[in-house]
Amino acid sequence: MIFIALHSTALSNAINSEVNQTTASDYMPRIFDGPLQVHYGQAYVLPSNSYGLDLNDSFRGQTNGLCGAATPGALFLITGQHTGQVGFTLDVLETAPTIDEKWE
Numbered sequence: 001m002i003f004i005a006l007h008s009t010a011l012s013n014a015i016n017s018e019v020n021q022t023t024a025s026d027y028m029p030r031i032f033d034g035p036l037q038v039h040y041g042q043a044y045v046l047p048s049n050s051y052g053l054d055l056n057d058s059f060r061g062q063t064n065g066l067c068g069a070a071t072p073g074a075l076f077l078i079t080g081q082h083t084g085q086v087g088f089t090l091d092v093l094e095t096a097p098t099i100d101e102k103w104e
Contacts, residue, residue, distance in 0.1 A: 029092070036088035038079050043086070045075040 036043050044053055058068030058076035068076035079086050 030089065031092060032088065032090040034088065035085040036077075037084075038081050038086050039083055041079050041082050043077045043079065043088075045077070045090070047073050050074060 046053065053068070053071055053074055053076045055068070055076060058071050058074070059065070060070045062068065062070060066078045068078075
């Protein structure tokens with residue numbers, strides 16, 4: 001399973017001050033942690049031989065979410081920021097992380 005966390009510094013600070021979190025890095029190595037370039041509120045995680053994703057295909061069968069994961073081997077991410085950089089963390093986990101009740 002892949003766990004993806006999109007965050008901004010302000011959001012991370014607010015969440016960390018309210019919620020006692022166990023981070024994904026406590027379980028498995030962190031694959032990436034740094035800025036991700038966003039255009040039109042979108043970013044993609046793709047195999048190196050891919051050229052893009054279709055929005056509808058990426059979210060097919062999902063009822064909500066910011067991360068379209070219906071296309072095997074790829075993710076379509078939607079952010080609140082139109083253009084620029086967002087913080088991006090990618091961890092690989094053996095099991096799904098627990099979600100605190102404070103998250104919607």
